[in-house]
Amino acid sequence: MSRIRVHQHVNPLARHYLFISPPLNLKEIFANPDLPVHLDIGSARGRFLLSMAELDKETNFIGLEIRRVLVDEANRIARERNLTNLHYEFTNVLVSLKSLLQDFPENILKTITIHFPDPWFKKRHAKRRMITDENASILAFHLAKGGRIFLQTDVEFLAEEIAGKFREIKNLKEISITESPFPVKTEREKAVEAKGKPIYRFMFEKI
Numbered sequence: 001m002s003r004i005r006v007h008q009h010v011n012p013l014a015r016h017y018l019f020i021s022p023p024l025n026l027k028e029i030f031a032n033p034d035l036p037v038h039l040d041i042g043s044a045r046g047r048f049l050l051s052m053a054e055l056d057k058e059t060n061f062i063g064l065e066i067r068r069v070l071v072d073e074a075n076r077i078a079r080e081r082n083l084t085n086l087h088y089e090f091t092n093v094l095v096s097l098k099s100l101l102q103d104f105p106e107n108i109l110k111t112i113t114i115h116f117p118d119p120w121f122k123k124r125h126a127k128r129r130m131i132t133d134e135n136a137s138i139l140a141f142h143l144a145k146g147g148r149i150f151l152q153t154d155v156e157f158l159a160e161e162i163a164g165k166f167r168e169i170k171n172l173k174e175i176s177i178t179e180s181p182f183p184v185k186t187e188r189e190k191a192v193e194a195k196g197k198p199i200y201r202f203m204f205e206k207i
């Protein structure tokens with residue numbers, strides 16, 4: 001698998017990223033559009049979803065990512081491996097989440113993962129963070145009953161900030177966890193674990 005050179009971060013508030021993506025059409029992107037959906041926000045090179053889609057053919061996986069070259073390369077690999085249950089979308093979650101999910105059938109979205117939703121640590125960059133109050137509500141609204149949101153990051157204050165937004169949503173119940181429930185680690189997760197740094201993990205279930 002070749003590695004491509006890409007910008008480390010892009011500013012989601014830059015004018016050319018303020019486009020609204022059209023609604024995701026599950027019939028167009030998946031061979032079996034009726035399968036439950038796992039949505040990964042900030043999928044980067046997409047290797048977590050690639051392995052998950054190979055392991056679980058009864059789920060459709062969607063990765064949302066703002067760095068286009070990563071999305072194109074990840075979709076190329078998914079096609080090469082004939083993974084008809086995997087799709088990556090070039091989008092800016094900060095402005096497009098509502099539109100992207102608007103045509104999802106009720107109760108299809110069973111899992112949402114937010115792995116290391118960094119990098120905007122500085123206070124003056126807070127407006128660039130993709131999990132806003134509005135996005136937390138949109139995610140909770142579309143999540144299926146019994147569906148789960150999983151969040152992990154090594155940046156403690158960001159973990160608390162985002163978890164706090166989900167805690168305020170009435171029909172979400174927090175489930176205490178320490179380990180990831182997934183059989184696959186993300187690239188950032190592996191890197192952080194290799195450094196021996198702590199990872200803060202949270203899970204919420206829709207009741």
Ligand SMILES: C[S@@+](CC[C@H](N)C(=O)[O-])C[C@H]1O[C@@H](n2cnc3c(N)ncnc32)[C@H](O)[C@@H]1O
Pocket residue numbers: 009010012041042043044045064065066067091092093094114115116117118119130186187188189
């Ligand atoms: C620190 S990386 C983590 C990547 C991966 N989830 C992992 O755990 O290895 C965060 C990712 O979120 C993406 N991202 C940040 N803001 C975004 C936005 N507004 N819309 C879509 N993707 C975004 C970044 O481009 C980056 O790929």
